Amino acid sequence: GQSLEQPSEVTAVEGAIVQINCTYQTSGFYGLSWYQQHDGGAPTFLSYNGLDGLEETGRFSSFLSRSDSYGYLLLQELQMKDSASYFCAVSPAPSGNTGKLIFGQGTTLQVKP
Amino acid sequence: EAGVTQFPSHSVIEKGQTVTLRCDPISGHDNLYWYRRVMGKEIKFLLHFVKESKQDESGMPNNRFLAERTGGTYSTLKVQPAELEDSGVYFCASSQLAGPYNEQFFGPGTRLTVL
Numbered sequence: 699g700q701s702l703e704q705p706s707e708v709t710a711v712e713g714a715i716v717q718i719n720c721t722y723q724t725s726g727f728y729g730l731s732w733y734q735q736h737d738g739g740a741p742t743f744l745s746y747n748g749l750d751g752l753e754e755t756g757r758f759s760s761f762l763s764r765s766d767s768y769g770y771l772l773l774q775e776l777q778m779k780d781s782a783s784y785f786c787a788v789s790p791a792p793s794g795n796t797g798k799l800i801f802g803q804g805t806t807l808q809v810k811p
Numbered sequence: 812e813a814g815v816t817q818f819p820s821h822s823v824i825e826k827g828q829t830v831t832l833r834c835d836p837i838s839g840h841d842n843l844y845w846y847r848r849v850m851g852k853e854i855k856f857l858l859h860f861v862k863e864s865k866q867d868e869s870g871m872p873n874n875r876f877l878a879e880r881t882g883g884t885y886s887t888l889k890v891q892p893a894e895l896e897d898s899g900v901y902f903c904a905s906s907q908l909a910g911p912y913n914e915q916f917f918g919p920g921t922r923l924t925v926l
Binding site: 702728742748787797798800801802804 | 814846851852853854859867870902904909910912913914916918
């Protein structure tokens with residue numbers, strides 16, 4: 699089976715950098731995704747790592763290391779609007795082309811002034 | 812372009828009643844997914860449609876849940892009869908292509924409370 703572990707809560711101040719870790723146990727997967735969800739809203743896609751290494755998109759970066767069964771989301775220059783829940787998710791293999799996602803329990807990020 | 816929409820946004824029903832949730836995907840998206848999040852736990856996959864066909868329904872909890880996607884457009888998820896443990900937020904998502912590298916667009920969810 700597959701399981702992903704994330705910290706339940708993280709607190710940081712505006713302007714700081716925060717890293718949200720995701721460790722996983724899975725028999726195989728295609729890649730690691732990150733989604734953001736503001737309170738009561740729709741989860742929205744942030745990033746996808748199909749290969750090991752760092753992917754950067756503006757203030758957000760995501761990293762994957764398959765050998766360490768580990769990934770993280772890095773948020774820089776934190777803003778108040780970054781307060782949200784962040785989910786890591788894997789696309790398990792083999793699942794063909796279903797696009798099925800297995801999610802972690804989510805990390806609630808609170809940004810303080 | 813309109814996003815994924817879900818109806819209703821909230822539903823409160825008694826145990827044993829029936830509820831039908833609706834999802835309208837982004838126009839042109841052949842792939843439609845249902846997920847559920849229970850009490851702050853992880854978001855769990857329920858099933859995946861490609862057009863009107865069920866591609867993967869491995870996450871459906873039991874036969875009280877019935878999903879349909881007639882005509883390959885909108886989808887419904889019926890729970891009959893509802894049990895207390897069915898409470899949670901039901902999300903629908905759609906994508907143009909299937910596969911792990913394709914972004915899924917989520918709707919805002921339907922919050923279901925079974926009393």
